[in-house]
Amino acid sequence: MVEENPLEPLPVSSSGMASSSVTATSRFLIFFDFDETMIAENSDDAMVRVAPGQTVPDWLKDSFRPGRFNEHMQRVLAYLAQQGVSEQVIRDAIEDIPPAPGLLVLLGFLRSHRQDFECVVLSDANTYFIETWLRKAGSRQLFSEIFTNPASFNKDGHLVLLPxxxxxxxxxxxxxxxxxxxxxxxxxxxxxxxxxxxxxxxxGDGANDICPTLALGQKDTAFPRRDFPMHRIIQDMQKGQPGIYKPTVVPWARGEDVVDCLKKAMEES
Incomplete structure (x- = not known):
């Protein structure tokens, strides 16, 4: 991955998040999930690998409750802090996560057509993971905003996650x-x-990517990662309730699949 200049200041968007320039000329808007969409795995799994013995205790695993993964990760990060896992170790683990297949090709295409596409991250990961990875990939400035859970290191060097x-x-x-x-x-x-x-x-790729795409219309497009939960749920919806899912569905296995569709959209509009 290509790393951005860490000394380069990032503009701030209206939401207070670091932002690239946004113009009214962009014809299209793209939302990206992060875990297993931009990157090849769930970023939270990287935190387990930096724990002592590359695992967390059973009591911590058993503390997870459905619908409360954010709370669970708060406890995981607190445990890492107690074990003395440093910011540098966490940063290295995030930067080392490989991109999803063809993702860098897709980002390169979007960088070369920034006048046409406005890009946003919408993820249930956290600000530290996403900002760190995107900067390492040389693509932070591509995204006008990042909507995700706040996370930052406190004065004691502990990564604190919030909803x-x-x-x-x-x-x-x-x-x-x-x-x-x-x-x-x-x-x-x-x-x-x-x-x-x-x-x-x-x-996107996951079950939590279904809800936002229910707000899209017939002219819009959902890209579920092929054979991942989002794709399977959409297939079940289309079979069980025909017509309920409005956007066009284009499953993807590689970033190039998305690029092909975006090129067609540019040609048709």
């Missing part, structure tokens, strides 16, 4: 409903731009 928000969606984990964030972003950007995007694309 993104509270919501009332029954489909989503307690700390994040991606559809709420997606809808709010689309509405805000339409006001700022004075017009909506021609098309919205969503690239």
């Amino acid at each position: 993104y928000h509270a919501h009332e969606c029954p489909r989503c984990p307690e700390n994040m409903c991606k559809q709420v964030i997606l809808r709010d972003y689309l509405a805000r950007r339409a006001r700022e731009r004075g017009k909506p995007f021609q098309k919205v694309f969503y690239i």
